[in-house]
Amino acid sequence: xxxxxxxxxxxxRPVDMPTLEDFRIVEKSISExxxxxxxxxxxxxSVDPYMRGRMSDAKSYIEPFQLNEKISGGAVGxxxxxxxxxxxxxxIVAGMLGWSEYxxxxxxxxxxxxxxxxxxxxxxxxxxxxxxxxxxxxLDIGQPKEGETVVISGAxxxxxxxxxxxxxxxxxxxxxxxxxxxxxxxLMNELNFDKAINYKTTPNMKEALQEACPNGVDVxxxxxxxxxxxxxxxMLNKFARICVCGAISTYNLPSNEDIGPRIQRTLIKxxxxxxxxxxxxxAERWSEGIKQIAQWLNEGKLTYEETITEGFENxxxxxxGLFKGSNLGKQLVKIAEPxxxxx
Amino acid sequence: xxxxxxxxxxxxRPVDMPTLEDFRIVEKSISExxxxxxxxxxxxxSVDPYMRGRMSDAKSYIEPFQLNEKISGGAVGxxxxxxxxxxxxxxIVAGMLGWSEYxxxxxxxxxxxxxxxxxxxxxxxxxxxxxxxxxxxxLDIGQPKEGETVVISGAxxxxxxxxxxxxxxxxxxxxxxxxxxxxxxxLMNELNFDKAINYKTTPNMKEALQEACPNGVDVxxxxxxxxxxxxxxxMLNKFARICVCGAISTYNLPSNEDIGPRIQRTLIKxxxxxxxxxxxxxAERWSEGIKQIAQWLNEGKLTYEETITEGFENxxxxxxGLFKGSNLGKQLVKIAEPxxxxx
Numbered sequence: 011x012x013x014x015x016x017x018x019x020x021x022x023r024p025v026d027m028p029t030l031e032d033f034r035i036v037e038k039s040i041s042e043x044x045x046x047x048x049x050x051x052x053x054x055x056s057v058d059p060y061m062r063g064r065m066s067d068a069k070s071y072i073e074p075f076q077l078n079e080k081i082s083g084g085a086v087g088x089x090x091x092x093x094x095x096x097x098x099x100x101x102i103v104a105g106m107l108g109w110s111e112y113x114x115x116x117x118x119x120x121x122x123x124x125x126x127x128x129x130x131x132x133x134x135x136x137x138x139x140x141x142x143x144x145x146x147x148x149l150d151i152g153q154p155k156e157g158e159t160v161v162i163s164g165a166x167x168x169x170x171x172x173x174x175x176x177x178x179x180x181x182x183x184x185x186x187x188x189x190x191x192x193x194x195x196x197l198m199n200e201l202n203f204d205k206a207i208n209y210k211t212t213p214n215m216k217e218a219l220q221e222a223c224p225n226g227v228d229v230x231x232x233x234x235x236x237x238x239x240x241x242x243x244x245m246l247n248k249f250a251r252i253c254v255c256g257a258i259s260t261y262n263l264p265s266n267e268d269i270g271p272r273i274q275r276t277l278i279k280x281x282x283x284x285x286x287x288x289x290x291x292x293a294e295r296w297s298e299g300i301k302q303i304a305q306w307l308n309e310g311k312l313t314y315e316e317t318i319t320e321g322f323e324n325x326x327x328x329x330x331g332l333f334k335g336s337n338l339g340k341q342l343v344k345i346a347e348p349x350x351x352x353x
Numbered sequence: 354x355x356x357x358x359x360x361x362x363x364x365x366r367p368v369d370m371p372t373l374e375d376f377r378i379v380e381k382s383i384s385e386x387x388x389x390x391x392x393x394x395x396x397x398x399s400v401d402p403y404m405r406g407r408m409s410d411a412k413s414y415i416e417p418f419q420l421n422e423k424i425s426g427g428a429v430g431x432x433x434x435x436x437x438x439x440x441x442x443x444x445i446v447a448g449m450l451g452w453s454e455y456x457x458x459x460x461x462x463x464x465x466x467x468x469x470x471x472x473x474x475x476x477x478x479x480x481x482x483x484x485x486x487x488x489x490x491x492l493d494i495g496q497p498k499e500g501e502t503v504v505i506s507g508a509x510x511x512x513x514x515x516x517x518x519x520x521x522x523x524x525x526x527x528x529x530x531x532x533x534x535x536x537x538x539x540l541m542n543e544l545n546f547d548k549a550i551n552y553k554t555t556p557n558m559k560e561a562l563q564e565a566c567p568n569g570v571d572v573x574x575x576x577x578x579x580x581x582x583x584x585x586x587x588m589l590n591k592f593a594r595i596c597v598c599g600a601i602s603t604y605n606l607p608s609n610e611d612i613g614p615r616i617q618r619t620l621i622k623x624x625x626x627x628x629x630x631x632x633x634x635x636a637e638r639w640s641e642g643i644k645q646i647a648q649w650l651n652e653g654k655l656t657y658e659e660t661i662t663e664g665f666e667n668x669x670x671x672x673x674g675l676f677k678g679s680n681l682g683k684q685l686v687k688i689a690e691p692x693x694x695x696x
Contacts, residue, residue, distance in 0.1 A: 070622050071591070235617045248414070249634075257617040270615045274578045274600040277629025279413050284627040286620025 015040045017080040018109040018325055023066055027262040027333065032065070033326040036080075041114050043093045048120060050087035050103060050113045052345040053353075054318075056134040057329040058083065058168075060288075062261040071288055080108040084139055086123065086130050087113070088348040097122065100350035104133040109325060111345060125353050128307070135168055135340035136307065136314040137300060139289055143255060144172035145299040146292040149180075151253040151285045152229040156181035159223050161242055164233030165206065166193035166315075168340035169255060172303075173231045174203050175312050182229070185222045187238060189335040196338060200313065215241035229253070235260040235268070243276050252284040262333060315339025358383045360423040361452040361668055366409055370605040370676060375408070376669040379423075384457050386436045391463060393430035393446060393456050395688040396696075397661075399477040400672040401426065401511075403631075405604040414631055423451040427482055429466065429473050430456070431691040440465065443693035447476040452668060454688060468696050471650070478511055478683035479650065479657040480643055482632055486598060487515035488642040489635040492523075494596040494628045495572040499524030502566050504585055507576030508549065509536035509658075511683035512598060515646075516574045517546050518655050525572070528565045530581060532678040539681060543656065558584035572596070578603040578611070586619050595627040605676060658682025 014037045022032045043049060060072070061083060067074045075081050085107035089097045094117030097103065103120040107113045123133050135141065147169075154160050160177040164170040165186025174197065177184045185205040186197040194206035205222040212218040219227075219241055226247040232239055235257025246252075260268040277284060292299070306312040317337040319328035321344075328343045357380050365375045386392060403415070404426060410417045418424050428450035432440045437460030440446065446463040450456045466476050478484065490512075497503050503520040507513040508529025517540065520527045528548040529540040537549035548565040555561040562570075562584055569590040575582055578600025589595075603611040620627060635642070649655040660680040662671040664687075671686045 071624070232617060235615060239615075239617070254617050254620045256621065257615070260615065260618065266614065268615045268618065269612060271609065272578060272582075272600070272603065272611045272613045273616050273627070274575060274582070274597050274629070275603065275611065277597045277627060278599065278631065280629065281414070281631060281634050282629050284616070284620060286617070286623065286625050288621065288624060291624050 013039050015110055015112045016322055018322070019078050020065060020075050020081055021078060023077065024262070025264060028062070028065060028330060030326050030330070035323065038110075040112050043091060043114060046094045046117050047114050048089055048094050048097050048103075048117050049091040050107060050115055050120070051090050051349060052085055052087045052107060052111055052113065053102075053348055054086040054131055054134060055107075055109060055325060055343045055345060056084040056139070057325065057332060057341050057343060058139070059256055059258045059261060059332050061329065062333075071290075080110050082106055082108045084134050086133060088351050090349060092117070100348075102130050102348070102351055102353070104130075104138070111322060125351065128304070130353060131316055131318075131340070131342055132314070134342060135316060136172055136312065137303060140168035140340060141172055141303045142292065142296055142299045143289045144169045144176060145303060146289065146295065147253040147255050147287055148173045148176050148229070148231060150292070151283075151287060152231060152251050154180045154182040154229045157183065158228035159183045159185065159225050159247075160229040160231065161185045161187065161219070161223065161227050161245075162231040162233070163187045163238055163242070164256065164258060165197055165203070166338055167233060168337075170231065170233050171197075171201060171315065171339055172312065175201055176306075177229070178202060179306065179311055183225070185219075187234075193335075193338060196315065200315075209238050216244060219245050231255060232257065234258050237270065240270050243271070243273065246276065246280050246282050248280045250280055250282045252282065254284060254286040258333065317341050319343045321345075356382050358453055358455045359665055361665070362421050363408060363418050363424055364421060366420065367605070368607060371405070371408060371673060373669050373673070378666060381453075383455050386434060386457060389437045389460050390457050391432055391437050391440050391446075391460050392434040393450060393458055393463070394433050394692060395428055395430045395450060395454055395456065396445075396691055397429045397474055397477060398450075398452060398668060398686045398688060399427040399482070400668065400675060400684050400686060401482070402599055402601045402604060402675050404672065405676075414633075423453050425449055425451045427477050429476060431694050433692065435460070443691075445473050445691070445694055445696070447473075447481070454665060468694065471647070473696055474659055474661075474683070474685055475657070477685060478659060479515055479655065480646060483511035483683060484515055484646045485635065485639055485642045486632045487512045487519060488646055489632065489638065490596040490598050490630055491516045491519050491572070491574060493635070494626075494630060495574060495594050497523045497525040497572045500526065501571035502526045502528065502568050502590075503572040503574065504528045504530065504562070504566065504570050504588075505574040505576070506530045506581055506585070507599065507601060508540055508546070509681055510576060511680075513574065513576050514540075514544060514658065514682055515655065518544055519649075520572070521545060522649065522654055526568070528562075530577075536678075536681060539658070543658075552581050559587060562588050574598060575600065577601050580613065583613050586614070586616065589619065589623050589625050591623045593623055593625045595625065597627060597629040601676065660684050662686045664688075
């Protein structure tokens with residue numbers, strides 16, 4: 011094997027929508043393995059909206075990416091060489107990996123995956139961060155009760171599509187907001203949502219929501235922010251809960267341009283709870299979440315969709331596509347086939 | 354006694370700041386007492402910021418006032434005549450009464466007050482709605498822990514001044530925001546707040562908050578809304594809690610003019626909880642709250658201030674003064690001395 015290795019670097023901190031020019035592919039040599047280290051070949055990379063936040067250097071819940079260093083994120087790979095007793099050649103692993111074809115990683119930072127239990131990509135989706143985000147955000151904050159109305163923005167995305175299905179399992183009336191007819195068809199026909207609204211073709215979101223939610227809104231799972239959410243906020247019932255997971259429509263705005271109606275009077279009027287969260291807040295309960303999601307998956311109560319872009323050079327495209335709504339379900343990038351393992 | 358009685362009517366629904374022209378004093382005759390009814394002479398009326406909401410006809414948690422009918426609110430009165438077995442002449446009572454010199458009320462809508470336990474006005478303040486609002490909002494939503502930083506806007510008002518004292522009892526570091534040097538002096542010298550900021554004379558709220566809150570903000574008790582709160586929101590620590598009690602600075606704005614930074618990214622960044630509430634949400638626990646507040650009052654751990662305006666014709670002035678920050682502590686209007694009771 012060639013000792014050179016492609017890495018994807020961030021070269022600028024975008025102030026609004028990132029462009030391909032903010033990224034650069036760099037060839038670097040792979041370092042020698044030290045004790046406990048493992049050489050991992052990247053198979054699948056996850057691109058996620060939260061990474062946009064790490065491209066700015068504002069203080070947040072997670073450190074900014076360094077300029078002219080490789081970006082990193084959730085990934086699935088194959089062990090090529092191992093100096094760790096816990097891993098051997100051909101093992102499939104998941105962890106936070108650099109955006110490069112190969113990574114040298116301490117074994118402690120990797121989790122072994124059994125490819126016979128589920129497709130390995132699910133560890134980046136329904137059995138990984140997006141699944142847990144949906145599970146804890148909806149059930150811990152939203153707490154939907156039978157017959158209540160749950161509205162989800164970004165409903166056809168990696169998180170939203172799982173939120174809606176869990177809400178259905180809990181007996182709620184589920185309304186999804188998404189950005190294409192393909193997506194709303196998917197929500198209605200594949201995921202059995204009760205109503206789906208294409209916000210791009212709906213002339214008046216307030217009216218569409220009033221029609222779709224005759225009993226108002228008890229739980230709002232927030233993925234997009236902006237004017238769509240402003241419209242949902244006019245529909246909240248007494249003691250409604252808002253699970254604030256993301257605000258993707260605003261991530262490319264400087265924070266002083268994300269301007270809209272202030273929320274206080276809305277929260278007072280209906281005694282509404284609004285709670286921001288990240289999946290790490292629930293780290294101590296992840297195994298509970300994974301176990302429950304896996305059980306629902308095995309029982310056929312949950313399904314999932316993946317959008318897989320192929321090729322290392324297409325990572326920026328796949329990432330930028332998140333902000334255009336190009337993905338249905340979880341957006342992944344397939345980097346390579348495994349060398350030793352069979353998937 | 355003359356059978357004519359002054360009533361204060363709302364004659365217009367104000368769209369921005371109400372004016373004296375939105376109110377009118379009308380003379381009406383007092384109706385005959387039916388079974389269980391009581392004739393109550395008004396002694397003290399409470400004027401409260403939430404009443405501004407009832408002057409508009411927008412859907413809210415409480416019904417709008419009717420035009421050309423008397424306004425109503427919390428009040429203390431004296432029983433003049435009684436057809437109820439529960440009340441006799443000279444009893445002091447509290448309840449929701451019309452803004453008139455006398456009211457005929459069903460006995461079930463009145464609570465008897467023992468004037469020997471505490472000044473009767475406290476049933477409209479620290480031992481009434483404002484005290485309970487402070488108690489439940491801070492302790493149920495804010496849950497301040499020892500050493501945490503609690504920031505309160507409208508800190509010298511009826512609710513805020515009690516919130517800060519309870520936060521001190523719980524061992525928090527307490528910072529109050531108020532609108533005059535008299536008020537900040539009161540917070541620092543009488544209520545032992547740790548810091549107080551006069552927002553009217555502070556050139557830069559963000560800098561003032563950074564200086565006053567070196568450890569960030571763990572609990573924000575929101576009474577005012579608007580730009581002051583926008584500044585506090587930049588200071589929130591991980592897992593901060595925002596008790597959304599009021600937004601008085603915005604009550605005279607049409608809702609589409611209460612515009613500012615959207616809150617979602619702030620809530621996500623630090624996993625913040627934000628909860629609107631009204632005191633009625635805690636109706637089942639009021640007796641617990643009253644008991645605890647009364648105990649702290651008896652132990653000298655709580656104190657309170659009242660601003661008392663005299664005269665029926667000055668009710669609108671006292672109400673409008675709330676929006677100018679004229680009051681220190683609870684704003685009341687004294688309507689009359691009792692006829693039979695001694696206070």
